Amino acid sequence: MEGKCSKYPDCPAPSHCHEGNEVATCEFWLANNSKVETKKEKPIKEQKKSNLPWTGEAFLVDDIPMVSFRSSPIILGIVGKADAGKTTFLAMLYTLLLNGKTFDKFSFAGTKTIIGWDELHHKLKIEKNDVAFPDPTDPRYHRLFHFALRNREGILKDVLLSDASGEAFSLWSQNRENTNAEGARWIYEHSHGFILFIDCQDLIDAKNSAKTEITDIAQMLKHDLHNRPVIAVWSKSDKKEQVHAKIKDTLKEELTSMFLNYTELDISNFPTDEPDPIVHENNLRVIDWLLSQIIQPVGKELVVDLPISTDLFLNYKGNE
Amino acid sequence: MNKQLLIIGKPHSSKTVFITQFYIRLQKGKSKLKLYKPVADLSAITAAKDALVKGEEPEPTDAGRSVNMILPIQFNEQQLDLYCPDYGGEQIKTILSTRQIDKKWTEAIKESNNWIFFIRLNSINRQRDISNIIVTGHHTQGQTTETPYAVAEQSSLIELLQISLHAKEHDYHLKNSKVKLTVVLTCWDELETKEKPRRVLEEHLPLLLNFIESNWLTDKLNFIGLSALQFPLSPENKVKYETEGSENFGYIINADGDKTKDITELISEAI
Numbered sequence: 001m002e003g004k005c006s007k008y009p010d011c012p013a014p015s016h017c018h019e020g021n022e023v024a025t026c027e028f029w030l031a032n033n034s035k036v037e038t039k040k041e042k043p044i045k046e047q048k049k050s051n052l053p054w055t056g057e058a059f060l061v062d063d064i065p066m067v068s069f070r071s072s073p074i075i076l077g078i079v080g081k082a083d084a085g086k087t088t089f090l091a092m093l094y095t096l097l098l099n100g101k102t103f104d105k106f107s108f109a110g111t112k113t114i115i116g117w118d119e120l121h122h123k124l125k126i127e128k129n130d131v132a133f134p135d136p137t138d139p140r141y142h143r144l145f146h147f148a149l150r151n152r153e154g155i156l157k158d159v160l161l162s163d164a165s166g167e168a169f170s171l172w173s174q175n176r177e178n179t180n181a182e183g184a185r186w187i188y189e190h191s192h193g194f195i196l197f198i199d200c201q202d203l204i205d206a207k208n209s210a211k212t213e214i215t216d217i218a219q220m221l222k223h224d225l226h227n228r229p230v231i232a233v234w235s236k237s238d239k240k241e242q243v244h245a246k247i248k249d250t251l252k253e254e255l256t257s258m259f260l261n262y263t264e265l266d267i268s269n270f271p272t273d274e275p276d277p278i279v280h281e282n283n284l285r286v287i288d289w290l291l292s293q294i295i296q297p298v299g300k301e302l303v304v305d306l307p308i309s310t311d312l313f314l315n316y317k318g319n320e
Numbered sequence: 321m322n323k324q325l326l327i328i329g330k331p332h333s334s335k336t337v338f339i340t341q342f343y344i345r346l347q348k349g350k351s352k353l354k355l356y357k358p359v360a361d362l363s364a365i366t367a368a369k370d371a372l373v374k375g376e377e378p379e380p381t382d383a384g385r386s387v388n389m390i391l392p393i394q395f396n397e398q399q400l401d402l403y404c405p406d407y408g409g410e411q412i413k414t415i416l417s418t419r420q421i422d423k424k425w426t427e428a429i430k431e432s433n434n435w436i437f438f439i440r441l442n443s444i445n446r447q448r449d450i451s452n453i454i455v456t457g458h459h460t461q462g463q464t465t466e467t468p469y470a471v472a473e474q475s476s477l478i479e480l481l482q483i484s485l486h487a488k489e490h491d492y493h494l495k496n497s498k499v500k501l502t503v504v505l506t507c508w509d510e511l512e513t514k515e516k517p518r519r520v521l522e523e524h525l526p527l528l529l530n531f532i533e534s535n536w537l538t539d540k541l542n543f544i545g546l547s548a549l550q551f552p553l554s555p556e557n558k559v560k561y562e563t564e565g566s567e568n569f570g571y572i573i574n575a576d577g578d579k580t581k582d583i584t585e586l587i588s589e590a591i
């Protein structure tokens with residue numbers, strides 16, 4: 001019986017012990033009371049709630065109103081199969097900005113997801129001669145990373161970059177309605193422009209079957225695309241030379257014929273030179289190109305060419 | 321209500337040394353400025369004052385202490401309050417870690433249209449990442465030792481400004497024309513540079529500079545260097561302090577790179 005001595009029912013333990021022992025060492029007491037106390041799980045000390053409207057972490061879809069209240073954000077969809085370097089591309093973008101590289105026509109006006117960005121950047125730091133690289137993106141959800149950018153005219157643009165797992169895209173490329181491809185579907189529906197990842201390493205290793213997977217995703221993207229821009233990025237391009245020329249050329253050809261508003265760029269995370277354009281320039285140029293396609297310059301002001309006539313009535317221009 | 325000049329700085333950004341030196345100069349009549357009334361509470365700088373008199377490096381302020389420090393300054397016809405609501409910088413740390421901004425800070429930010437942002441560049445480690453070194457095979461083939469996440473100093477300074485702008489109810493559609501921001505790069509002597517302050521900030525924290533310039537009108541921005549001690553207090557220099565008095569040392573570098581021997585000039589740079 002808990003709380004009682006197992007030998008002497010009237011033993012006053014735990015205050016004293018009939019055997020003259022310390023209660024903690026008395027075998028008769030312990031026989032009844034040695035059960036490891038199952039502590040009730042203490043409620044985690046309630047963290048003081050932040051009184052800031054944003055957490056700094058990457059957005060989920062529900063967080064979009066945190067920027068959409070002030071402008072309609074431009075959503076850029078990052079599309080490609082697993083391990084193609086999609087999340088690392090995001091990590092590299094922020095890392096380059098931290099190192100003083102800039103977008104072409106925009107300055108950096110802030111971000112609501114700075115902790116999210118910084119955590120990605122952390123994975124590209126070199127610690128003890130070692131780079132961790134971002135973990136594969138959790139297939140259960142997709143995240144969005146935010147930049148506020150200001151153009152030369154001082155106009156603010158909010159940009160959201162998607163980060164969904166490659167599995168979602170592979171499933172979606174086979175069946176648009178696949179229940180586990182929600183992330184891919186959302187990105188496809190809502191993005192204003194797309195970055196399609198071509199993994200050079202995968203093309204080297206899996207050759208034509210890797211190529212087919214890319215064209216499958218591209219096909220799905222093409223459906224109902226309208227004029228949304230697509231940029232194909234050849235990731236891990238430091239190895240592009242090793243991709244079989246035939247695979248490279250035919251893939252390029254197929255993609256070019258598939259999309260109307262299309263370009264491509266080589267990117268890499270491993271500079272072999274300082275500076276190395278495929279690392280230090282091209283990662284940022286991917287975003288520059290998409291934004292230049294999405295944000296169309298406001299058309300020229302209409303100039304009305306008035307015929308000059310000797311007729312006073314026709315020449316009348318109000319109170320000019 | 322007097323104009324408030326608000327000093328914002330993380331712990332160890334050299335706020336103590338500056339305010340103490342500033343106060344000593346005013347007290348000794350070594351400045352064009354004066355105090356318009358005695359300082360109500362000097363406890364925050366007492367220890368630092370005693371140290372400087374002896375030519376010793378003041379101990380960093382105990383970050384756990386949170387003392388308000390206000391210097392009431394007569395500047396020409398104007399009365400200004402140089403306000404440091406969080407002397408040790410502990411609250412700034414808490415704001416960043418708990419993402420909670422307390423009432424005192426919110427009010428201080430709302431009431432001040434002159435922010436003085438202290439950054440000590442030399443205490444910021446430059447992190448190596450794969451974009452700035454040539455990575456070889458051995459960087460990627462070793463066992464991946466996951467190092468615990470620590471926020472990059474640059475990201476945390478940007479977030480600190482974002483939080484401050486939020487408290488100020490800043491509208492990001494427009495560049496800031498209300499708040500003058502003076503970025504003060506402290507312990508300038510440690511940097512051993514002949515560059516102008518803005519250029520030095522660009523070299524060390526380019527994204528922070530990009531953020532600032534993207535959100536402030538140019539005429540509401542100033543970048544200056546500050547060396548409140550003038551040199552590290554080595555044994556030889558200690559003698560100089562003991563014999564000549566700490567008030568005769570320290571300088572600021574204005575945006576054009578010119579040196580001024582009077583650190584209280586920082587006020588005219590910040591208003």
